[in-house]
Amino acid sequence: MPVGHCEFIQEGIAVGRSFAMFKHYNIDGNKEMIAIGSMNIVGSCFSCYLTTGPFSRSAVNFNAGCKTAMSNVIMAVAVMFTLLFLTPLFHYTPLVVLSAIIISAMLGLVDYDAAIHLWNVDKFDFLVCISAYIGVIFASVEVGLVIAVAISVLRLLLFVARPRTFILGNLPNSTIYRNVEQYPNANNVHGVLILEIDAPIYFANSSYLRERITRWIDEEEDKLKSTGKTSLQYVILDMTAVGNIDTSGISMLEEVKKTTDRREIKLVLANPGAEVMKKLNKSKFLENIGQEWVYLTVGEAVNACNYKLHTCKPAESQPWNNV
Secondary structure (H helix, E strand, C coil), X not given: CCHHHHHHHHHHHHHHHHHHHHHCCCCCXXXXXXXXXXXXXXXXXXCCCCCCCCHHHHHHHHHHCCCCCHHHHHHHHHHHHHHHHHHHHHCCCCHHHHHHHHHHHHHCCCCHHHHHHXXXXXXXXXXXXXXXXXXXXXXXXXXXXXXXXXXXXXXXXXXXXXXXXXXXXXXXXXXXXXXXXXXXXXXXCCCEEEEEECCCECCCCHHHXXXXXXXXXXXXXXXXXXXXXXXXXXXXXXXXXXXXXXXXHHHHHHHHHHHHHHCCCEEEEECCCHHHHHHHHHCCHHHHHCHHHEECCHHHHHHHHHHHHHHCCCCCCCCHHHC
């Protein structure tokens, strides 16, 4: 299939989806391609132009109030009548007038309220919207789509490579632990640093997470030294949101374990998923850290750490494999 024909098909499907959003209905891309391909097969027998769904003509039809495909039949008859009998009347019509007709029709498709909503909710989504709009206006639909997809993929890569990590604190009169930035009334546990990793751990973010965890530990130790309180004894990693982990992620945990061992700090895991547990077990990391230091919840991990801090004796904990 020629490259130009593929671009026409992509443009037709993209335009169809755009108008489907305005009319609140769904379209099937496969059926659209079958329809366009069938029309082009039939048209090729009669020396017709390539069939597609151009944005400008679709915008004119949309703003004219057309509801069904019958509008295309009427338009075809009108164009044929114009070409046969009215062509001399439009011989001196400036191109700028024809452009103004198309532009005025396209302006009615711009949803200003949606753009303002994107700006208020997510600035990055607004950037994607404006970039796609500029690409379509000054280049083509294909260029606009490529720009929007490229920026969205870049955003996804940034989220994967820079996952969020939080310090968790205990909500008063409860066993619930939440982000201390979101809940300022959450209390820190003395001698225990609780960190939440909010993404799967892959090769793309393992180095960042290692540096981030080390930085959290350094900051917590400096804060405890400045206040003269109990030194940092335990680091709990809440792995509830870690849906998967690869070998680079396991290596990162092993390096964090070595770092905490050098500082005489105990590393504790809370609520790793089944897939994560399976890989940690196969990699022998659980044997290295000790299965008695893997807990179902952050609350259980904190209770075990507090018990050891206050008694300095082996705690009767609830290890993962006994729950």
